[in-house]
């Protein structure tokens with residue numbers, strides 16, 4: 168597997184800060200980002216089982232359960248994110264409905280073909296090696312049932328000039344390692360379409376304003392029609 172040590176360190180530090188408190192969540196409380204809330208409403212309609220790659224502490228999966236999903240699987244490379252997800256699941260007596268695992272693509276390889284109704288990957292696919300992102304999409308295509316749904320959120324595309332800063336170290340074409348330890352793939356809309364179209368059909372696209380910045384996130388509603 169490619170080296171994600173910096174990624175793990177970064178996210179463990181972030182998620183580790185929240186671990187001391189027990190996590191309760193209110194199933195009646197919608198997500199603050201309305202576009203994501205709407206995306207999950209679309210995704211969960213008719214979808215009992217949902218898998219999230221790069222699920223973090225499981226926020227989108229817990230919300231999916233509140234919106235009607237029955238079983239969720241969350242994969243994340245950060246052990247601290249996993250701990251937090253388990254804590255929330257246990258505190259809310261949802262362990263029968265959740266399955267969180269620590270790891271990366273090798274976890275997807277173990278999941279049965281056509282076994283899930285829907286999938287999510289939010290702000291993860293353009294923070295991993297392009298070759299790995301392609302594998303995740305291919306695995307989603309295998310795991311998600313025919314006509315099953317997929318919700319993908321990507322970071323914004325950045326102007327080339329941004330990467331002249333020493334903060335970014337070029338790894339390969341349009342793919343950088345940040346000083347933070349994270350990777351960033353400057354993935355254009357057209358490149359994403361090229362990547363996804365052999366596996367999923369894009370049914371809707373939305374811009375999601377990124378709080379307190381001029382940047383946006385990109386939200387794709389996809390269907391497995393292949």
Ligand SMILES: C[S@@+](CC[C@H](N)C(=O)[O-])C[C@H]1O[C@@H](n2cnc3c(N)ncnc32)[C@H](O)[C@@H]1O
Nearest residue numbers: 178221222223243244245270271289290291295
């Ligand atoms: C920006 S966070 C997004 C968390 C969550 N999806 C959300 O939208 O709230 C990115 C997540 O992807 C995970 N991640 C990064 N690289 C990964 C990899 N190679 N395999 C699995 N998870 C990864 C990180 O640990 C982190 O939890």
